[in-house]
Amino acid sequence: MEETLKTQGYTLYYFREISRLYLRAMGMIFKMTPEREEEKKAEMRRIREELSGIIAQKNVPEWIRKELSTAIGLISKNNAPASCAALLSAIEMFYKALVFVPKKQWLYPECKIWFNCMRQVYNVLQGELVDYNIDRMDREKRVPMRIQVVREYALLWDAFRSTDHQVDNQFEEVVWINTILKLLEGGLREDDIAAAVLKLERARVLVKELACFGLKIIMAQLEHGNSTRAKDTAFIVSNFLRAREEVLREMIISTQNYRLKFLRDALEERNEELTRELKKILENLKQGARDEALAGLKGFKENKRLMHYLEEPDFTDAKKLLNYALHLLKRGNDGKATGLLTAVLSRITDAQQYLAGFVEHFRDQYVKRSLQSPFEIISKEKVFEDVFKAYLKNANISRGEPGFKKRILKASYWWGRFYQAIFISRQIDNPLQRRERIPNPGFEVVGDYLAAVKKLKSLKSYKEKRNKLFESACRTYKDSPGTIDSAQLEKVCFVDIEEFLARLEDVFPSSSPLEEEEGEVQSSSTIKTTVRNIIFRTFLALSAITGFQGDSRSGKKPLSMNQELGLVSEAFEKAQKYTKSYWKSPRRQEKLNNILGSNLTQVLEGNKVEIDYLLVHIQMAGLNKFERIFNLLSDLA
Known part of the structure; x- marks a missing residue:
């Protein structure tokens, strides 16, 4: 194993050295004027001596010796352009050799996980990027390499998060590779390549370093008008990156299936x-x-x-x-x-x-x-919301059912638990001691807040107390090292599950026929559905007629439907109490059914409005007045 790592390390080391010498040679060929010919020859002699030093190393593969010997002979004959071509040929071989280094080593790892009782930690065999010393006698010969190490984790939770972080980085690399491929296949514009090189200059990631060398070579070739050679180099680098992308995808799938x-x-x-x-x-x-x-x-x-x-x-x-x-x-x-x-x-x-x-x-x-x-x-946030929608759908939480509010409270609690586990790190870097990891105060705040929420018995007490609970949890950790991301914590702690539930598609039936039962119509509190696709313009028109523009106590007048739905006014609460008796009339029920069954809701894909909001607005506007506006909007649509 150690010998294999050394071979891979030397391959990378010599690739870097030869690429560096190639760039120096290109600079000498194209930048020197005839008056400075002697300076050019002296520099090429120094390059030849360094190449000879590489050949003398016992770890150099035979196929590299052959190409470098050719380059040295051409430099001796004062044929610098041909020597550069020989060096480029060697670089191409290095690219091909380096493509398969990660694949051989990491594609199907023997993944081991065990608990160390003596040290009270989990030991996980995994890959890690290290500065690998390929020659104990020469500390300068160090290269960044991904090797197998036994990593200790205090908790299994941390081992999971580390794996997630690795896969996330690999996906970022896939996107980055495709960005560079698009650049290489898009005409080789010098400004774009220079900008890419600037971003990659300090990269420790092996593939980015290799790509950076390739882009520098292309830049040198373009600067000196050698577009044909630049296209050849771009082709070499592109093939390397495509192969690397394939390896990355296989590594990700392997991580899923094994580690x-x-x-x-x-x-x-x-x-x-x-x-x-x-x-x-x-x-x-x-x-x-x-x-x-x-x-x-x-x-x-x-x-x-x-x-x-x-x-x-x-x-x-x-x-x-x-x-x-x-x-x-x-x-x-x-x-x-x-x-x-x-x-x-x-x-x-x-x-x-x-x-x-x-x-x-x-x-x-x-x-x-x-x-x-x-x-x-x-977007992880989008995936999280989609998975949580499926969670709510499977839970079959229906408005008006027995225990609805308690189930909403429980859903709010689990939203927080899920969000904390996925988005909030348990530990962060100590701002006072960078190499040290400390508990994340934000993680602790959410944990304390959710523990308090779990003890609450009703949705009403949750809405009344959550501000105080949140402030109390924040106060507990306000003097802890590290910063608390208030915006992120408010998102997880103050999520409105009822509003979130109202936005779900297909959680409930898409239509809501209010069927008569013994001369009465179901009240809005017993309707287990949301009306889909009620258009925003209708909602605004109703708001203008009724004067219901938000929270009368705070004086706010929001213009968006989502803002309005998020508020509860005294007028709305009173109207809700009157709703049941208002809709008992068969005549009103018939008109409402006609409205809900109209083509307008299918013509315009608008926002979704909960049925009780709609009923209250119609009631407050007056059914006849609502009908006239609705018909007008139908004609416009």
Whole structure:
């Protein structure tokens, strides 16, 4: 293994050295004037001596020696242009050799994950970019290489995030490669190439460094009017990048099928072990076997591996609850101890069924979409929303059903848990000590906030208390090292699930016939659907007629429908109470059915308005007046 790494390292090292000498030779050929011919010859002699030094190295492959010997002979004959052609031929061979370095080493790795009980860490065998020293006697011979290392992670959570970060970087590289390919195939404009070189100048990533050398060579050739040679070089670099893109895609798929799969298996095994041990204790308590239950709980607490498992962010306060359960059990309070142990078991079940399941589905969808999008970075926020929509759809949360508000509160809580797991890092770089990682105060704020939200019993109390809960959590960590991204945290903590639910397509039926039942019409509170495609212009016209322009208490008058739907006014609340009796009339029901069944909703694809908002606006405007405006808009459409 070590010998293979050295061979790859030397290949990269000599590629860099020969590319550098080629650029120097090109500069000498085209920049020197006849008056400075001697200076040109002296520089070419120095290049020849350096090439001779490379040939003398025992690690140089034979195919390189041959090309370099040809270049040296041509320099000796004062044929600098031909010597440059020989060097370029060697560079092309290097490109071909370097393409397959990552593929051979990383495509199908033997992925190993194990828990180190002595150090209380997870050991994961994975790839990592390091400055690899290819010659112990010469510290200057160091090259950036991706090699297999055993990486330690305090938590399994961190191992997952590291894998996600690696795959995200690989997708960024795929997009970057396609950007460079477009540049190389788009006419070789010097300004564009110079701008690309500037961005790549300090890159430590191997492929970017190689591409940077290639672009510099093309620039040198274009500057001296050698467009044919520049096209040849562009062809070489393009082939290298295309092959690299193929390798990257295979590496991503390999990571999904191997390393990520092993991590997911380890996660499932961990949760199964925790569940199995806790169920034994609970079963003993249920059977009245207190001594066995107490011994089992003590054994659980003394097991360093199991207690370390409970430190994962997946299990909020689980370790604290388990310690308190042991305290209560020793005091003879079996009932409360059972309740606490059941709560710990519930956290483990939730982590496996909900959190792990959602994050796994999100990552799979993100990878799938990214593989289909080689020219742009896929928005994680968009994928997250789409997966959460599917989560809500599967949950079948319907307005007006029993327990609707409690389910909305629960959905708000899980939105936060999912968002925290995917978008907020558990650790950040210490701003005072860059090499040190410290807990992210933003992650802690969201964790404390969500723990408080989970204890709330009603949606009303959630809306009333969430500002105070959020401010309290922020105050707790305001003096922590690192900064708190308030905008990001507000997004996760103050999401309006009801508004989000109203925007979903196909969560509910697309039409809403208000069927008569014994002479009465269903009230808006029992309608389990949203009206789709009610046009924005109709909504604005109704608002103008009714005077309902937002929150009368704050004096705000928003112009967008989304803003208006997000507000609740006293007038609207009063109107809602009157809605049920207003729509009992069969005549009004018939007219409403005609409106909802009109072609206008199909002609214009507008925003979606919840049925109770629509009913209140029609009621406040007066049905006849609404009909006239609606008919006018229908004619215009």
